[in-house]
Amino acid sequence: MNKIIQFGEKVEGYDIPVLNEREIRASAGLFFLAVFTSLMVIIFQGNFLPVKYVITIFFADFIVRVLVNPRYSPSLILGRLIVGNQTPEYVGARQKKFAWIIGLVLSATMFTFLVIVNAFSPITGITCLVCLTFLFFESAFGICLGCKVYTLFNKGKTQYCPGEVCDKKSKQAIQKTSLVQLLIVLVFIGGVILAGILFQAKISKQPYDLFGLTNTSK
DSSP: OOOSSOSSBOOTTOSSOEEEHHHHHHHHHHHHHHHHHHHHHHHHHOOOHHHHHHHHHHHHHHHIIIIIOGGGOHHHHHHHHHSTTSOOOEEEHHHHHHHHHHHHHHHHHHIIIIIISOOOOHHHHHHHHHHHHHHHIIIIIOOOHHHHHHHHHSTTTOOSOGGGTTSOOOOOGGGOOOHHHHHHHHHHHHHHHHHHHHTHHHHTSOOOOTTOTTOOOO
């Protein structure tokens, strides 16, 4: 029977506690969507209410996953439901705990300033941007930035990283990037910038209602 307070699961074939990276990425994606959406509401409407709810949920969730048990984290439970049919990708729990402690500190900072003090400042803005960066890299690329920091201070002790990046190995042919491919990316970026400059007047025009559905007549 699993203990209520513990960090990581014991899985046959693994000599240390592990977590399912697929669930973690799903959870990060949900939080990224919530934080990004609430940030857009602030930018375009000046409404801070949604972000206060999101921060409170974010903070409470990280308290559960760090101080109690990731198994009972609401967002990770939702992540498990979403990717339940996918084969688990196990990662070491130790580095994840370190990364989530960073998340707990960041969410506690935002909760203190925005919810308790009810004030915004460059501190809350930078903290929110850092959180979004961490969540985006986790959900989009499967890169745990907090785990990267942990690895810097614990070289040789980190096991079972996402994508086996902890293991020293050479890239396979399909993973290598050629000079031609890099050149294509640079040319593409340059083309986008040039197109933006040349067609700025055209693109900046407000589009009109093709079918006139928004027109109201008295």
